[in-house]
Amino acid sequence: MAITSANQLELLQTAEAVAREKMIEPELVIQAMEDSLARAAKSRYGAEMDIRVKIDRKTGRASFTRVRTVVEDEAVENHHAQVTVKQAKTWLADPAVGDEIVDEVPPVDLGRIAAQSAKQVILQKVREAERDRQFEEFKDRKGTIINGAVKREEYGNVIVDIGRGEAILRRNEKIGRESYRIGDRIRCYIKDVRREPRGPQVFLSRTDPQFMAELFKMEVPEIYDGIIEIKAVARDPGSRAKIAVISYDNSIDPVGACVGMRGSRVQAVVNELQGEKIDIIPWNQDQATFLVNALQPAEVSKVVIDEEAGKIEVVVPDEQLSLAIGRRGQNVRLASQLTGLDIDIMTEAEESQRRQAEFAERTKLFMETLDVDEMMAQLLVSEGFTNLEEVAYVELDELLSIDGFDEDTAAELQARARDYLEAANAKAMENARALGVEDSLVGFEGLTPQMLEALGQDGIKTLEDFATCADWELAGGWTTENGVRKKDEGVLEKFDMSLEEAQHLVMTARVMLGWVDPADLEQPQDGTAEEEEAEV
Numbered sequence: 001m002a003i004t005s006a007n008q009l010e011l012l013q014t015a016e017a018v019a020r021e022k023m024i025e026p027e028l029v030i031q032a033m034e035d036s037l038a039r040a041a042k043s044r045y046g047a048e049m050d051i052r053v054k055i056d057r058k059t060g061r062a063s064f065t066r067v068r069t070v071v072e073d074e075a076v077e078n079h080h081a082q083v084t085v086k087q088a089k090t091w092l093a094d095p096a097v098g099d100e101i102v103d104e105v106p107p108v109d110l111g112r113i114a115a116q117s118a119k120q121v122i123l124q125k126v127r128e129a130e131r132d133r134q135f136e137e138f139k140d141r142k143g144t145i146i147n148g149a150v151k152r153e154e155y156g157n158v159i160v161d162i163g164r165g166e167a168i169l170r171r172n173e174k175i176g177r178e179s180y181r182i183g184d185r186i187r188c189y190i191k192d193v194r195r196e197p198r199g200p201q202v203f204l205s206r207t208d209p210q211f212m213a214e215l216f217k218m219e220v221p222e223i224y225d226g227i228i229e230i231k232a233v234a235r236d237p238g239s240r241a242k243i244a245v246i247s248y249d250n251s252i253d254p255v256g257a258c259v260g261m262r263g264s265r266v267q268a269v270v271n272e273l274q275g276e277k278i279d280i281i282p283w284n285q286d287q288a289t290f291l292v293n294a295l296q297p298a299e300v301s302k303v304v305i306d307e308e309a310g311k312i313e314v315v316v317p318d319e320q321l322s323l324a325i326g327r328r329g330q331n332v333r334l335a336s337q338l339t340g341l342d343i344d345i346m347t348e349a350e351e352s353q354r355r356q357a358e359f360a361e362r363t364k365l366f367m368e369t370l371d372v373d374e375m376m377a378q379l380l381v382s383e384g385f386t387n388l389e390e391v392a393y394v395e396l397d398e399l400l401s402i403d404g405f406d407e408d409t410a411a412e413l414q415a416r417a418r419d420y421l422e423a424a425n426a427k428a429m430e431n432a433r434a435l436g437v438e439d440s441l442v443g444f445e446g447l448t449p450q451m452l453e454a455l456g457q458d459g460i461k462t463l464e465d466f467a468t469c470a471d472w473e474l475a476g477g478w479t480t481e482n483g484v485r486k487k488d489e490g491v492l493e494k495f496d497m498s499l500e501e502a503q504h505l506v507m508t509a510r511v512m513l514g515w516v517d518p519a520d521l522e523q524p525q526d527g528t529a530e531e532e533e534a535e536v
Helices: 005-022 026-045 112-139 209-219 254-259 261-272 287-294 318-325 327-339 348-370 374-382 388-393 396-400 407-434 449-457 463-467 471-475 499-512 518-535
Strands: 051-055 062-071 082-084 100-105 145-154 157-161 166-169 185-194 201-205 228-236 240-247 277-282 302-306 311-316 342-347 477-481 484-488
Touching: 026 051, 026 062, 112 185, 145 166, 145 209, 157 185, 166 185, 185 209, 209 228, 209 240, 209 261, 228 254, 228 327, 240 254, 240 287, 240 327, 254 261, 254 277, 261 277, 277 287, 287 302, 287 311, 287 327, 311 318, 311 348, 318 327, 318 342, 327 342, 342 348, 348 374, 348 388, 348 407, 388 407, 396 407, 407 449, 463 499, 471 477, 471 499
Parallel strands: 062 082, 166 201, 240 277, 311 342
Antiparallel strands: 051 062, 062 100, 145 157, 145 185, 157 166, 185 201, 228 240, 302 311, 477 484
């Protein structure tokens, strides 16, 4: 099959037809034809030659050329496609390295095998262009909702026709026991778009929390306009969900706007999610208030937040416990996802028992260490004293404010507390020395004798040992493994050392040892200040 004048225009017509059918640029099809013809020509003239084909975009004429590149004498690797500077003088007046010698060669007569090969090259190039177009089209639609038609089902996964391609809805991304028939219309959330060897893959979801958020955005104009914002979403797909919203217009109630007239807006979302019950909750910047809202419909008596541990304790009336926890822990689990906190729920009776146990424990501590009777120890605990340090070093007036305490009694209590602490410090220092803690660590400011004893027991005996510690190794912390928060115990955690304090001590030790330049510690702060000024 020679490319004669009779079929030259057919090349352009074919390129146009293929481009329209595959919805790609005609230029890409023509380039694929040029590559295929060049490959066929190489099979005729020799694979070692650099044969190039150029199709005129107006006439369709295909010109075949042989190209030889000028290289250094010692760089010649292919004599059919490369020539030396000396050899190039035959064709060029003043050749230089990098110049190309272009000679036109006769068009090839494509045999059946060559024509088939050229066809395969064109199809491959067109397929690649089609995949690139599909990826470019859907990559920017990630995080949005798309409508499609069920095409087929493979091993529980649903293949969805989304117009210019296919997408996959995996079985774990379907709500409950959803089942579809071929041709059913389906609305899904585009969770991810990835390039893969077999082509771009569009992954859909109906269980993702953001799917519900996008549905509300479609049903509630105020959310679409930015007057109301969805701050958090938590779902148990097909069963129950909680969504936290806030309004930036005081005249608009965010919950009422999402519910709609007679519940029309929220009902449209519920119907799409197979009857999933939705709690719409007003978002609040105050964590305690937000959590009380999130645990609705249960009533909350008290909230205690441990910000460092990321945990929160909630006290509810005895009769509200089952409602707060929910069936199979669903209510508290969704509230935890919504707030991002670990929630411990206890009844008022359980909290009362715990408080009584703490009261008895502190009373016993004061009775044993200060050698006082139970009534005086209970008075100290009732006034908020929790440890000996507070009694020993508090202002005398605070002790005198306690009913029944005179100046002599207060002074005696402080003296006993200080004597006990000094004896305990001496004992702890003796134990630390016995464990091998060296003077370099003993003289380091910020560590008490009890801390030195704990460090010695953990094998940290020198300032160098201390400087190699991470802040969480000293103060403790939390890590998340497979979605589960795990507590990391710190060597000095029992002394109420925070991560900031631990980091400061470790960095101070590194500076003292010369491991860190103090100027380096100041640079990030300066940079941050400059960034803040630039933002302002």
